[in-house]
Each structure stands twice: as structure tokens, then as C-alpha cells.
Amino acid sequence: GIYAHMDHNFLTASIPTFRLNVHVRRLVSEGHKVGVVKQTETATIKAHGSNRMGPFSRGLSALYTKATIEAAEDLGGGEEGCGSLNNYLLCVVEKDVLVENVDCGIESSFEVKIGVVAVETSTGDVVYGEFNDNFMRAGLEAILLSLSPAELLLGEPLSKRTQKLLLSYAGPASHVRLERTSCDCFKDGGALAALMSFFESTNVGNLEHHNEDAADRIHEPAIKG
Numbered sequence: 001g002i003y004a005h006m007d008h009n010f011l012t013a014s015i016p017t018f019r020l021n022v023h024v025r026r027l028v029s030e031g032h033k034v035g036v037v038k039q040t041e042t043a044t045i046k047a048h049g050s051n052r053m054g055p056f057s058r059g060l061s062a063l064y065t066k067a068t069i070e071a072a073e074d075l076g077g078g079e080e081g082c083g084s085l086n087n088y089l090l091c092v093v094e095k096d097v098l099v100e101n102v103d104c105g106i107e108s109s110f111e112v113k114i115g116v117v118a119v120e121t122s123t124g125d126v127v128y129g130e131f132n133d134n135f136m137r138a139g140l141e142a143i144l145l146s147l148s149p150a151e152l153l154l155g156e157p158l159s160k161r162t163q164k165l166l167l168s169y170a171g172p173a174s175h176v177r178l179e180r181t182s183c184d185c186f187k188d189g190g191a192l193a194a195l196m197s198f199f200e201s202t203n204v205g206n207l208e209h210h211n212e213d214a215a216d217r218i219h220e221p222a223i224k225g
Contacts, residue, residue, distance in 0.1 A: 070122035
């Protein structure tokens, strides 16, 4: 388990570094979002920088959820019972419609159009589509039963009936992680802008890491031994 103790005025939990992958997987399997903070500068870079008298810089190096942890190469395999068969991340959005079935009456009329995108990050499998759904949300329920997503991303606003079904699926006993976001964030090219910004920041981080490695090699002694 994870040992917790008081360190001065703070309750501190500590684990052996070589067991990080095990404990991260256990926390994620309980539905938590887990971030790992690591040292972001080397001793050589720090010695030649403006922060040479201060503590080493640290930053968020990885962020894991149930839908993304299987794609993490640095965590390796998990213990038995710490994973799930499917690790789909399912995003759900909707808009109001009213399409009445003239043959069957108002009971079978459609009141919302639902759009879904599901991504299985460990395999790259992507499922997407949109459909009209009735007040029972039978179509959405079929999607949930078919994919068994490990994580839900709700694009708000959503109707009360849709939220009720999704919250019921992601109940406390399910350990399904649920997150909400506004659909306004992804209008007018917002989704593309967010994606481009992510990859640009990733490329900058990789370049800085490469430069740090090069600087370390420059300051290594020419003759060893």
C-alpha cells in the first residue's frame, strides 16, 4: 500500500520510486486523474542558468487517466485486476430536435440528436457517429453497453435525461471517470487550435530536452577512466 505520515504540518504519502507504475495504475483504476511531477533541469543546465542558487525546477511530466494509461510506454504492464478490457474515452454531445414518427406516435419520436466519438488510445481504434434518440435514450444506452467506456467526456450543455443515463453508468461502484467541458470551447476551429497548441508545446519540450542532453555531453570529460 501507500504509506502516509505527518511531515511537520503536512500529511505526506510516499512510495518507492521503482513502484511508481504499480501505484499509479491502482489510483487510476479507482477513477482518479494522476499527475507525475519530475525534475525538469539537469545539474549542468542549472549551474549555468539564472537559477543556480535555487532549488531544481520541477514540472508536470505525465498525466494519466483510465482511458490513456495503456498508451503510456513508461509505465509498463499493470498488475492483475488493475486494468479493464476496454479503455475507451467516450465524448458525448447533443442538440435538441423534434422528429415525430407518424406511424407509432409521440412515444417513439426523437427529441435529441446525439454525437459520439470514442477513442481507444492503446490500439488507436476510433468509433464515431451521430443519431437521433428518443426520450428513453435507447441509442445512447446501446453505445455504452457496446463500448463499455472507461472514461466519459461530457460536452455541455446536455439534457437532464442524457445526463441521468451517463451519471448512472458512471456511478461510484463503476470507477468510470467523468469529466465535463463546454461545447463552446470547440466552436469555430477551437478543437483544431487546441490540438495544434498541444503538439507545438510537445515539440518545444522535446527540443529543449535535446539541447540539455547536448550540453551535458559538451561538459563531459574527454578522457574517462
